[in-house]
Amino acid sequence: MALDVSELQTIEHDVLVIGAGGAGLRAAIACSGQKLDTGVISKSLLGKAHTVMAEGGMAAAMGNVDPRDNWKIHFRDTMRGGKFLNVWRMAELHAKQAPDRVRELEDWGAVFDRTKDGLISQRNFGGHRYPRLAHVGDRTGLELIRSLQDHGIHQGIDFHMEVTALELLKDGDRISGVLAYRRETGRFVVFRCKAVILSTGGGGKAWPVTSNSWEYTGDGIAMAYDAGAELMDLEFTQFHPTGMVWPLSVRGILVTEGVRGDGGILKNNQGERFMFNYISERFAPETAATVEEAHRWLEGDKNARRPPELLTRDEVARAITAEVKAGRGSPHGGVFLDIASRRPADFIKRKLPSMYHQFKELAEVDITREPMEVGPTLHYFMGGIRVDADSQQTTVPGLFACGECAAGLHGANRLGGNSLSDLIVFGKLAGDGAKAYIQALPTTPRVDGDQITSAIRRATEILNRAEGENPYLLHARLEETMARGVGIVRTKNELETAVAELEDLKVRARTMKAPGASQYNPGWHEALAMRSLLVTSEAVTRAALMREESRGAHTRLDHPDENPEGLTYNVIVKKAADGRMETEKRRRPDGPPHLVAIANAKIEDLEAGKLGTAAPST
Template identity: 60%
Template sequence: MSTEAPDITAERHVYDVVVVGAGGAGLRAAIAAHDAGARTAIVCKSLLGKAHTVMAEGGIAAALGNLYPEDNWKVHFRDTMRGGKMLNNWRMAQIHAQEAPARVLELEEWGALFDRTKDGLISQRDFGGHRYARLAHVGDRTGLEMIRTLQQRAVALGIDVFMECTITEILKDGDRVAGAFGYWRESGRFIVFEAPAVVLATGGIGKSFKVTSNSWEYTGDGHAMALRAGAKLINMEFVQFHPTGMVWPPSVRGILVTESVRGDGGVLRNSEGRRFMFDYIPEFFKAETADTEEEADRWYTDKKNNRRPPELLPRDEVARAINAEIKAGRGSPHGGVYLDIASRRDPEFIKRRLPSMYHQFKELADVDITKEPMEIGPTCHYVMGGVEVDADTGAAAVPGLFAAGEVAGGMHGSNRLGGNSLSDLLVFGRRAGLNAAYHAIRTKNNRPRVRDDQVRAAGETVLAPFTSKGGENPYDVQKDLQEVMHNLVGIIRKADELEQALEDIAKLRERAAKVSVHGGRQYNPGWHLAIDLRNMLTVSECIARAALTRTESRGGHTRDDYPMADPEWGTKNIVLSQVDGRIDLAIQPLPEMPDELKALFE
């Protein structure tokens, strides 16, 4: 254990806008800020190009109307609001639906290579909850192509990039953002960014859960830093469990199986070989005259009916149906169900449309998806909750702080539709970057200053695990936290388990404050996790506290003791803030939707 005096010296950099995160939202924000004339830096926890956005495989939702000319932003807006069970910030959903087509075409102008229709237009595919096929896609590698295109654009523009650099704290001058404090993951040396505007694009919270599709970076850093800086979080009780993650072998448990498999004709079957989703669809979706699965399937795929196969219901409904089959004893040998496309599409089609999935199962599970079904089950995938931001600008309550992408709340309400994540990143990444640049320009003659005492405090906080004596290994604390969240705050919740979770999280917080790490600051993943634990515990408490308060089931929040949606809760958001280190909770009404938009739902 190191006994040397804490070294708080830090290299310093001065920018107008610092973007934390290099996924789709971060890259698009940085490009927008740069184009608006701001000196911009991108800081990312991992390597450039390794962002979790690459896992968004299915496509970018945008009402281009290439397959169905009757599709338009109003239909997309309505689908998004209905998917979110009307708890979305209506203005964000409106902006998203209106601007998504332009952002996709812009991506194409920058070199993105989309699949094409026979007429040469960008191809669009079906996804759950969307009335029309509207996901612009590149096979099942859309996120990867999006990151490649945005990354190439950012590098070509000469935007500075700080890779493998973790930001741990937002620095302030009074009530204004003054910059950010962090450290180089390789050397452990500290780094300070002086900037009047910071854009958080740090993604989600999945590593707090035992089974997740999320990569190692997703420890809720942006959510927790925003809270500590004085911003608020909304909708944190709504966590999306993607219906289809790999369940076998254990080493790949939770890895995403794209919704494109179901969008391209895959169906869900239980251990009896029966296509069970017909048992779970709402009555008004059911085919009235279908006596067999084949007849029902023809009815659902008849576009004149404006219906979708039951496998393409919103993700929260499909995940609950799979969970119910497993609990009823009709699951697969490894605790999932079967996703079958082999019996419904020829091998050439599967390899052409789903190349990544074909290779993923072949290499990781020794399963040929052109010949046999996949074993899948729900996996923690996305958090609808995040930083409360202004719909038009992406600005948080703290002057100079902006957020975009998964770290921002409001856009998706209680449940996100597949494909809306990538268009969300583009639309609101651009808006956050632009408005961060405008904010920096407005402060040109009155820039906030980084205070030395704040830098020292931030440094001492992250070095504390080196001086803690007799503490635990941080990996043990993370493992126990993941068990708590998986068992007590997972896909089905109830009051006594949520209360137990909050008690357990409080004990874990005490343990985390005393974790010990050994060795130096160079190449020390145990130290990195010890720092991340503070953020993971904060967001976990926010999720559990909000879930206990919302006494209904809606979207990504299912209460076993309150199984129905409550109209009273359908007009309210739960808002979380941090006061003197304690999480405070308040309930506030949703913004009022204008009459012309309300008319779309009549």
């Protein structure tokens, strides 16, 4: 069938943002604020992106609750949490700019919980030295997305809801547009633009137990890969330690770290507070050694150290997995998270209203009276598309990435609360980066009709073929593969098996069939998303195979320790000239001396402001 590209609907923007979560909205606001004609496409309705699920808060060293806090300590915490594999400059930019980005949300109507003095309140979270998370109860993500949305709709941005991107279009090396389709009608639409900002999130839907929604299929990661961009650090997939484990239908849904930040403790089926047995050497000096000390910390004793339940997520998730494996788990295969015995019921309902509601309605558990059952759930991709720290540009000119789909800030493990601040800091920088790129662009790039035609053909074949694989069942097979082979602990053999299974799934995916027409057809949408999921899953698996050490969220049973060599490289994934997926160990540049000094400093020196004063202020 001949396809006339000129008959397709074509929409022009200076910049198109793909994804309308926190990062995408913040990027779009930055673009429109600089007089760029800005469009946003999102797979869901506006305001439904996964950002709404973020609960605990956004980390910013404002020092409202503990004045000892400052950007250097936030930076140090982020580097230590990321096992020093973070991109130094990104961790620096993030720690320095997060406070301004949070305060700016107040200009746009956000209403955070307040301190007694009327300032933005901040709560404790894992890996953060001080109470640092600006929050609204346990629905901070909703507050973030609604504030950006309500501000954004008055900024002249064009929102195209329920539109899914299929492929990035290029003119030579440069980005020239995006081919997408409208979910409602199934019609294709060509966006012609000078720059594209990806803010598409991670790919958690490749796993069966995940806190992620259906949207998390790695679209941005896969499209960028196909367009020739480099991916980085994908072996680091964060398993959040506390997801719901029962009933089965809600397995994986997030239980905020705020429960532990506000005093919740983890127990095994012997009633033992087991986290005291899992304090690693790195964190021992800053972690309570006894139940008594942890209790004093909760009471507000500033000399007491933090309870081990607030160790970084990788440490807590591994500890829970070990307890369950040792037969000390809860009836449904998790452990117990108890806040009922720690805090009065009205405190719990006020600070953790969504958790109270969620357990009451979905699991018939009253968390003010009983402990919750929790276990690890695939939550977040530290890795993603490789970007320049200051501009967020990928290795493809005109293509930018921010938020979860970009790599670098979090290194080998992300601290809770650093994601929401990541979105607003790097969303803005991506918008600024796109503006600078467009200003310097000599000519408007052109879209390639042949590229559009072949992409449309690939998409419509799924509807047109007489019979083939059921995309839902194929997706279920992919989840099994990833759960078995690329879980919280990994081995060479299992990863190699997963690679082989993925090769098989890729072949089967070529013959997927979605019955019905193209109008709002979830079977077809599922089949199209499978392509992104498979690229993303393969990249994660191959990167995990290449990194032969355990670091942060990447745990190899056959290489159980951190290897000093592991700090000298990042695993880069890209598409080779022959179309194969290529992995390489890319040497990391050394950290700038002033940042290395801060990361390795004693906490007391940073509190006193003794270090890093020579560092540039922005």
